[in-house]
Amino acid sequence: MIISPLTISLLVVCGLTGLGFYGLLVTRNMIKLIMMLQIIVKAAVLGIVIAGQGNGQLNLSQNVAITIIVVDTIVAVVALAFAIQIRRQMGTLDIRELASLRG
Amino acid sequence: MIAPAFIWMIVIPLLGAPLVYLVGHSGRRFWGDRVSRYAALLVFGATWVAFVRAAQAASMEPTADFTWGGMSLALDGISLLLAFVALLLGTFVASFSGEYITGEAGQEKFYAMLVAIVGVMIGLGCATDLFNIWIWFEAMAVTSYLLVAYYHTRALSLEAGFKYLMQSAAGSVLVLFAIGIVLSQTGTLTLAEIRSQFTAGAPMLLAGVLFLVGYGVKSALVPLHTWLPDAHSQAPSGISAMLSGVVIEAGLVALLRSIAPIAAQMTFWGPLLITCGLLNMIGGNLMAYAQTQVKRMLAYSSITHVGYMLVGLGVTFLLRESSGAQGGLFHLLNHGLMKGLAFLAAGALLYTLHSASGDHKPLMIADLAGGARRYPLAALCLSLALLSLAGLPPFAGFMSKWLIFKAGFASGDPLLWIVVALVALNSVFSLAYYAPVVNLLYRRKPSKVVLEGRPLPWSMVTPLVILSLAIIALGIWPDMIGWMTHSAGEALVAGFHF
Amino acid sequence: MASLWVILTIALPWLGGLVVWLLGEGRSKVQHFMAVGFSVASAVAGLMLLTVITDEVIVSIPMGTLFGEFTFIPDMLGVFLAIVATAIGSLAVIFSVDYMRGEAGLGRYYSLVLLFIGAMVGLVLSGSLLALFLFWEITAFCSYVLISFHNDDEKAVRGGIKALVITQLGGIGLLVGALAIESQIGTYQISDFLSRFQELPQNVLIFIAFTFLAAAVAKSAQVPLQTWLPDAMEAPTPVSALIHAATMVNAGVYLLVRFYPAFEGVQGWKSAVLVVGLLSALIGGLQACFASDLKRALAYSTVSQLGFMVFAIGLGAVFASQFHLLNHSIFKALLFLCAGSIIHALGTRDMRAMGGLRTRMPFTFLTFLIGALALAGIPIANGFFSKELILEHAFHNGPAWAYLGILLATGMTALYVVRMLRLVFFGQPGAYSIHVDSQRAMKVSLSVLAFGALTSWLLAGQFSSSLLASLPYQTWVDLSTVEMLSELIAAPGTWITLIVIAASAGVWLFWKTRDREGQRIQPVSDFILAGLGFEHLNHAIVRGVRALSNAATLTQTGQLQWNLVGLIAALFLALSMAVWSMT
Structure with a gap:
């Protein structure tokens, strides 16, 4: 059985997504959580590029990919800002200690 | 090419937002703290002019398009409705927040972001391409993260903001996967073209499910709702009103727009949306019943009300005609008004009872005891909002619920009749947590907190009174905005191409 | 002209409510005056409706394509209930001038009472199902707010919310029924439904008939949803008289009568109505025999008397049920207002703490006695005639068990009436100190109602013929007052009933119990007062x-x-x- 580049890329997408979600569920450190989120986003970007290449819309998909990267950088920056502020105010970066709001 | 009128609805607030910031930042030395609020109101005023012109143009010609670079925008009934609700609530929140925000550092940022989020939501309603919808949606989300964590030195706001961000971002990644799948299947992202390229099959179903879950985080479908009570209770009250009144509904609009071209051929969307709706109602009601904080209870009740809208929309999917969507979208509008009013009234009481004297405690339901004696108007407005949310006539909430029920009955399908009965049962159940609050407000013996409360400024009461009058007017004369909900429902059905 | 009276009857109380509310606290004299003025004016407008009785749409308000038209039809069925609502409403408001003197929150009180009166008139006059439902819910809302008028009292709040939730649960029945009708015939107009109900599929008609029955059961406090009415007695007494005895609780009976022509033929519907009515009459009567709280005893009696009306509908004796409704509204409002006067003077509702009031409050005693005679079904007072009509129908047309059951309920009525009279007015005086009989405004209301309780039966013939003339879908017997009298005197059933009434009254008159509430039956009476287990279910x-x-x-x-x-x-x-x- 010949493994085509497409299959490999799809496997990478799935692998990165799985890794990211797994990380989101088990990591306690907020900074690492943000990194996990970024990993999933990168998997999605890769997926969109592959999708565009598959049907000759590479131009479109590359534009989309770049925009996504920009937008998600903004999200990551905001998230990091929150994390820093939380560290300052509460002295912790452990997400499990952030559980005052419940019920 | 001359830009159609509706473009100005988007451009004015988006350009106005940085201006508000600049004016507020550099102008406060000359004109004092209030300048940023007046600047924001000025921008909203200009946007209203654009809105009226766009609505007039829309009554001549229902749809208008505009393309600029890679971005294409179009105005239809849904965009108009969403713009109306966003603009209305934005204006009320800006006029309400004067005293509420005064004294906080950086209030120019608050008003600038308020203006920006309104502009972004109007843009979201007008987007015509899957990826554009996502971008507007993300812009709205980022703004709302910042607004939720506006009190950036308080631990609880930060906690709510961070958890909201993570959950919402995880959802929006799923949307990206869905966009990827649609792109690989059809080779295009424009809604109209997707419809013509559409081939039913497993990938499209997967994409639809990913859209549902991705945008579902923002519109608080159970079990994706867990961020909502935290975020809505910790945000400044004006922002809670915005979040509950329009932002989660904007998520719903994004969802509907995205699945419209790929959902028409699938029979399973109707039952799925109705199931989600019932889950939302039951979950939201049960959780709201156990609350002791006012704003948290209102937040859970928003989950319930999204459920009503979903049932209305699900009926439209099932029956392939617009009556359910008209009811659902009418409820969207009414919920914006009712929940906006409820959060603003609760905010006014929170301000006078706690914030004004400098403590950051939440407003407990028990604090409200006897509130009507000292704050008759605020208490009356809060009671009206709650009774309207519970669906009692002659308030607006009753009329939209009636339309949803009516749509469900039009089919003659006994299963749908049972659904309607369940929805009505939930509506009655919600009285069990709204009514005690009203009773508490009208006690003769005030609570200790009320006795120590400050007087309520008129700038806060006036928006409450106007919103209450609007709710009563819509309850007595629901046909007043029938033209808007009708065209929105029709536009939705047109988007589906059944 | 006709439309003017219809609009005035609804709008005057609402306008009055707004005015009284806007006057604000601290102007109690003006508020009393305005409330009385507007309610009396609406009663006059209500009486003027008698001149315009018709079966045609008089007022029609278009509400847009989705909501249909709100129509108002002043036919005799609606007008008579509108007159009951406005007339007894104004008497209750007059009574309140003394009863509520010095209370805080007068504006809220009067504006809600007036809102209620207007909504009740709207409910009975509206010809559109949506409008009917709207007014139905507004009356439920007013009832809730007025029950929990004293918000600081935990019991009042719980009673109010309980009443609201239970009547709203029943409201779902009306809602789904109305929507089912709309989905089948495409309009909200009741007259269209009544003329075209044969077009509906049989199963849909059955569905509608039973959902409407559920709505009526909740609103009229019938078994198994009767538990809210006794708890509603936390309301100020004029409100209990108006809403929970004379008007709102009749809305359920009204609903059944209004749609009777369509549901008459539905398999099993009439028997279901019969059974519900009979059970309520019996259970309510039984509870009233054991209650020690004066107002709760009257509330149980209301459940029982409403049971009589529902029972009559189940028999097909629609006129008898409406006639009893009219009479009951008058004498029960009278009884409640007397009770209010007593409670106002004594400051307690416990009958065991009363006693001997015959000499202390002679005027109240006299009026209460008239009401009690009517309730027990003693000739001359109005209750006798309508109850007798119902029993007569049961004797001739009903199954034997139904006749025996309702006879038993009649006996129980006499029993608890005599018990009530004995506990409150006779025997040793309790530890109370009073100085005044009913006050002036109270006396006005009481005398008008007492007069009504003695004479309203004379209207039977007039009432019956105008009902017949203005309701095209109903097939009622035309019965003149003289015919009614001669029929009743000749009937053997009448004498049986009178013997039963006299016997059960005698039991209490001559039964000498040492302690007033026999200690030995405490567990039994507790069980009965807890609603025979329905309360536990709640x-x-x-x-x-x-x-x-x-x-x-x-x-x-x-x-x-x-x-x-x-x-x-x-x-x-x-x-x-x-x-x-x-x-």
Whole structure:
């Protein structure tokens, strides 16, 4: 059985997504959580590029990919800002200690 | 090419937002703290002019398009409705927040972001391409993260903001996967073209499910709702009103727009949306019943009300005609008004009872005891909002619920009749947590907190009174905005191409 | 001209409510005056409706394509109930001038009472199902707010919310029924439904008939949803007289009568109505025999008397039920207002603490006695005639068990009436100190109602013929007053009934019990007063929901990663539904 580049890329997408979600569920450190989120986003970007290449819309998909990267950088920056502020105010970066709001 | 009128609805607030910031930042030395609020109101005023012109143009010609670079925008009934609700609530929140925000550092940022989020939501309603919808949606989300964590030195706001961000971002990644799948299947992202390229099959179903879950985080479908009570209770009250009144509904609009071209051929969307709706109602009601904080209870009740809208929309999917969507979208509008009013009234009481004297405690339901004696108007407005949310006539909430029920009955399908009965049962159940609050407000013996409360400024009461009058007017004369909900429902059905 | 009177009857009380509310606190004299003025004016407008009785739409307000037209039809059925609402409403308001003197929150009180009067008139005059439902809910809302008028009292709040939730549950029945009608015939107009109900599929008609019955059962406090009415007695007494005896609780009976032509032929519907009415008459009567709270005793008696009306509808004796409704509204409002006067003077509602009031409050005693005679069904007072008509129908047309059951209920009525009279007015005076009989405004209301209780039966013939003339879909017997009299005197059933009434009254008159509430039957009376187990059912449901909701909040853990698990779970759930739908 010949493994085509497409299959490999799809496997990478799935692998990165799985890794990211797994990380989101088990990591306690907020900074690492943000990194996990970024990993999933990168998997999605890769997926969109592959999708565009598959049907000759590479131009479109590359534009989309770049925009996504920009937008998600903004999200990551905001998230990091929150994390820093939380560290300052509460002295912790452990997400499990952030559980005052419940019920 | 001359830009159609509706473009100005988007451009004015988006350009106005940085201006508000600049004016507020550099102008406060000359004109004092209030300048940023007046600047924001000025921008909203200009946007209203654009809105009226766009609505007039829309009554001549229902749809208008505009393309600029890679971005294409179009105005239809849904965009108009969403713009109306966003603009209305934005204006009320800006006029309400004067005293509420005064004294906080950086209030120019608050008003600038308020203006920006309104502009972004109007843009979201007008987007015509899957990826554009996502971008507007993300812009709205980022703004709302910042607004939720506006009190950036308080631990609880930060906690709510961070958890909201993570959950919402995880959802929006799923949307990206869905966009990827649609792109690989059809080779295009424009809604109209997707419809013509559409081939039913497993990938499209997967994409639809990913859209549902991705945008579902923002519109608080159970079990994706867990961020909502935290975020809505910790945000400044004006922002809670915005979040509950329009932002989660904007998520719903994004969802509907995205699945419209790929959902028409699938029979399973109707039952799925109705199931989600019932889950939302039951979950939201049960959780709201156990609350002791006012704003948290209102937040859970928003989950319930999204459920009503979903049932209305699900009926439209099932029956392939617009009556359910008209009811659902009418409820969207009414919920914006009712929940906006409820959060603003609760905010006014929170301000006078706690914030004004400098403590950051939440407003407990028990604090409200006897509130009507000292704050008759605020208490009356809060009671009206709650009774309207519970669906009692002659308030607006009753009329939209009636339309949803009516749509469900039009089919003659006994299963749908049972659904309607369940929805009505939930509506009655919600009285069990709204009514005690009203009773508490009208006690003769005030609570200790009320006795120590400050007087309520008129700038806060006036928006409450106007919103209450609007709710009563819509309850007595629901046909007043029938033209808007009708065209929105029709536009939705047109988007589906059944 | 006709439309003017219709609009005035609804709008005057509402306008009055607005005015009284806007006057604000601290102007109690003006508020009393305005409330009385507007309510009397609306009663006059209501009486003027008698001149314009018709079966045609008089006022029609277009509400847009989706909501149909709100129409108002002043036919005799509606007008008579509108007159009851406005007339007894104005008498209750007059009574309140003395009863509520010095109370805080007068503006809220009067504006809600007036809102209620207007809504009740709207309810009975409206010819559109949507308008009917709207007014139905507004009356429920007013009832809730007025029951819990004294918000500081935990019992009042609970009673109010209970009344609201139970009547709203019944309201679902009206809602789904109305929507089913609309979906089948495409209009909200009641007259269209009554003329075209044969076009409906049989199962849909059955569905509608029984959902409407559920709505009526909740609103008229019939078994098994009767438990809210006794708890509603926390309301100020004029409100109990107006809403929970004379008007709102009749809305359920009205609904059954209004739609009787369509449901008459539905398999099993009439028997269901019969059984519900009979059970309510019996259970209410039994509870009234044991109650020690004066107002609760009257409330149980209301359940029982409403049971008589519902029973009559189940027999097909629609006129008898409406005639009893009219008479009951008058004498029960009278009894409640007398009770209000006593409670106002004594400051207690416990009958065991009363006694000997015959000499202390002679005027109140006299009026209460007239009401009591009417309730017990003693000739001359109006209750006798209508109750006799119902029994007569049961004797001739009903099954034997129904006749025996309703006869038993009649006996029980006499029993508890005599017990009530003995406890309150005779015997040793309790430890109270009073100085005044009913005050002036109270006396006005009481005398008007007492006069009505003695004479309203004379209207039977007039009432029957105008009902017949203005209701095209009903097939009622035309019965003149003289015919009614001669028929009743000749009938053997009448004499049986009178003997039963006299016998059960005698039991209490001559039964010398040492302690007033026999200690030995304490457990039995507790069980009966707890609604024969229905009350326990209510509590169990509330506890269950409370536990469920506490369990639901456990899912909100505050842990971000738990929230994300929710996201993944939702994804799998939706996916599996999608896959399931494809196969």
